[in-house]
Amino acid sequence: MSTNYTGRCTCSSISISIVGEPIATRQCWCRQCQQLALGGPSNNAIFKAEEVQIQGTLASSSWAAASGNTLTFHFCPSCGTQIYAQSSARPHLKTVRFGAIDEPHGLSPSVAIWTEEAPAWAIINPALEQWPQQPPAPPPSK
Amino acid sequence: MNVLFPEEAVHYEGPMSKFRMTADSGNTVERGFCPTCGAQMYSRTVEPTGLPMRVRAGTLDNPDLIAPSAIIWAESAPAWAKLDPDLPHHPAGPPAHLANKTS
Ligand SMILES: [Zn+2]
Ligand SMILES: [Zn+2]
Numbered sequence: 405m406s407t408n409y410t411g412r413c414t415c416s417s418i419s420i421s422i423v424g425e426p427i428a429t430r431q432c433w434c435r436q437c438q439q440l441a442l443g444g445p446s447n448n449a450i451f452k453a454e455e456v457q458i459q460g461t462l463a464s465s466s467w468a469a470a471s472g473n474t475l476t477f478h479f480c481p482s483c484g485t486q487i488y489a490q491s492s493a494r495p496h497l498k499t500v501r502f503g504a505i506d507e508p509h510g511l512s513p514s515v516a517i518w519t520e521e522a523p524a525w526a527i528i529n530p531a532l533e534q535w536p537q538q539p540p541a542p543p544p545s546k
Numbered sequence: 547m548n549v550l551f552p553e554e555a556v557h558y559e560g561p562m563s564k565f566r567m568t569a570d571s572g573n574t575v576e577r578g579f580c581p582t583c584g585a586q587m588y589s590r591t592v593e594p595t596g597l598p599m600r601v602r603a604g605t606l607d608n609p610d611l612i613a614p615s616a617i618i619w620a621e622s623a624p625a626w627a628k629l630d631p632d633l634p635h636h637p638a639g640p641p642a643h644l645a646n647k648t649s
Contacts, residue, residue: 414567438609485584523613
């Protein structure tokens, strides 16, 4: 299979190559994402786990999501760039951060989630499907 | 999203990882982040000196307190980004009068 997307962290110690297309693209405004994403939302593309190859050594941390699942997120220990996250409920998927995918990738978020936690000044595209909290899980395969 | 403070007004506790790079502005900046979770805490300009420190808004306990008052590097925003039309947009870095402003 040919590589559809490549990516890297700010310091280039981590590189990514992805075959296949995302199952979903989402913008998440939960407070935890705002902490990791400098105060804005995280923008994410969800791929089948086996389609995402990472080179370099990642650090990881995890939190208990509101759903009760454990979300583990992986970042570059040298520059802190967030690379991808994975939910304990969906180990077959990897949620890759837009910022780590090389431009021009042509992806854009199609859904905004956890909008009830967005700050009052946030601008959320009204054309996006919106969920105040977690949306239903994406389909298992495409 | 950044909230600008004079460097001496900001105090951090706990271990901090630091990463230096040449920013698109040509300035040398230092970015501080948590070694445990990678959360970006601040960016400060090492060279030239005297610029305000940028505290990442997401790390403040109440991100509702201060809304952005200008958008910078609007030119590098993705095509799908919705930028508040009521804010001044600067295609690249902030103009000098904004770069030195700390409130
Ligand atoms: Zn890195
Ligand atoms: Zn942390």
